[in-house]
Amino acid sequence: MPAPRPLDEVQVRTSFARFRVASIVEGIALLVLVCIMVMRYVVFGGDAWLTSTSHTWEQISSVWSPIHGLIYMVYVILAFDLWLKMRWGLPRMLLLMFFGVIPVLSFFGERWTHGRVEDELRRRPTLQDEAEGPAAGAAGA
Amino acid sequence: MGPMLRVALRPRFLGLLALMVLATVVCGLLATWQWERAHRALSEDTSVAEELGPVQDVIGLADPVTNELVGGIVTASGSFDAERQILVGGRHIDGTDAVIVVTALEVTTSEGEQAILPVARGWVPAEQVTGADGELDPALAPAPPSGEVEISGRLEASEAATDGIFEGVASEIATPLLVNAWGDPMYAGYVAQTSAAEGLSPMPVAESAFQRGLDWQNIGYAAQWIVFGVFFLYLWGRTVRTAHLDELAAQREELERSLASAGEHPDQRPDPGVPADAAPTQEDADAGTPTPR
Structure with a gap:
């Protein structure tokens, strides 16, 4: 294994800030989707599976589903951006994508990711360490 | 590389x-899967409310009701058999709990054979056919007209059966169940009657998600x-x-x-x-x- 490449702390922090917003927006959007699905299929559910008796809720669902899909795609793109900047392995990217599809999980996923980012910025070499010189980097760690 | x-x-x-x-x-x-759904929507969308003529000319006894035919208007003449009539409950039409009345229409096929065509004659509010015990009672359903009749309605494919027919009550309009209760030969689909039927409200369009232009x-x-x-x-x-x-x-x-x-x-x-x-x-x-x- 070669020595890990240094991270760019400034870029990482910018990407994380975007990812954090996306996590929260996606989390809320997914909760809204779950509420709509419950109204459509459970509260106004038909006798058969996946049928509904409420035209209104079917309409609302058909409007929100694509919007949520778009929000999730933006979330994936911003997660991908953070993943690149953190130079993480492939499984970590799959994990970030997974955080976005389970209701409520993206809020916890965002906190967990924040922890990982802060921890790794402390432990792994960054460009800023090198700029400040080895002494400053060591003092910061 | x-x-x-x-x-x-x-x-x-x-x-x-x-x-x-x-x-x-x-x-x-x-x-x-999504691609197929989109195409099913397209094929069903174009087939709505086409005048197809007498049912005998549209499908043979053994023929399935294909997507091209579903929703097309057919006519049929024959006589209803009051003994072979069931109630199909658990429906919601215009905000009411509805029960569909399905009756056997005895028709003559193009080969001159006697056959049964299930006809959903219309619907009634559930309370109208609910007996004192709270169960649906087929005896309370409006009787079909006697003698030779001519009806018109939409040709529909059989619904998928999930349960059987118990004491004249079923959950679906399913020909595989009806053929056991009423005998054969029987057409593979049924007709949702749109011409007036006494004591019954006309059948609404059998609405499925696929007919609503979800294709895009x-x-x-x-x-x-x-x-x-x-x-x-x-x-x-x-x-x-x-x-x-x-x-x-x-x-x-x-x-x-x-x-x-x-x-x-x-x-x-x-x-x-x-x-x-x-x-x-x-x-x-x-x-x-x-x-x-």
Whole structure:
């Protein structure tokens, strides 16, 4: 294994800030989707599976589903951006994508990711360490 | 490409590739499913309310009611059999709990054979046919007209049976169940009567999600699944490339360090032919090694 490449702390922090917003927006959007699905299929559910008796809720669902899909795609793109900047392995990217599809999980996923980012910025070499010189980097760690 | 391919063929990356291919295949299947749904919507959309003529000319006894035929208006003449009539409950029409009355119409096929055509004559509010015990009672349903009648209505495919027919009550208008209760020969579909029937409200259009023009939405979803599928493969390629470039950069730094130390101690220089000063800066820029800003 070669020595890990240094991270760019400034870029990482910018990407994380975007990812954090996306996590929260996606989390809320997914909760809204779950509420709509419950109204459509459970509260106004038909006798058969996946049928509904409420035209209104079917309409609302058909409007929100694509919007949520778009929000999730933006979330994936911003997660991908953070993943690149953190130079993480492939499984970590799959994990970030997974955080976005389970209701409520993206809020916890965002906190967990924040922890990982802060921890790794402390432990792994960054460009800023090198700029400040080895002494400053060591003092910061 | 050679060295990068060697990185790609490592067990770890091959394992990840298998995972990514699996994810892509799943996405492909989901895309196909959405694509088919979109097309089903299209084929059903164009077939609504076409005048098809007498039912005998539209389908034979053994023929299925295809998507092209569903929703088309057919006519049928024959006589209703009051003894062969069932109630199909659990429906919601215009905000009321509704029960559909399905009666056997005895018709003569184009071959001159006697056959049964199930006809959903219309619906009544559930309370109208609910007996004192709270159960649906077929005896309370409006009786069909006697003698030779002519009706018209939409040709519909049989609903999928989930349960049986118990004491004249069923949950679906399913010909596989009706043929057991009423005998054969019987047509494979049924007619939802639109011409007036005494004591009954006319059947609404059998509305399915597919008839509501969801086609573009489904095509959009199919495209979305394809994008996700490609994205998984791209992630893998990107991971292999990063690993490869990192190793190259590490090798260069290693070389730089050895060259630099060789420059400080000219006696220990490993290769006297390499200019110690020029090479590292060039390598530095190529490797994308960070320079302090």
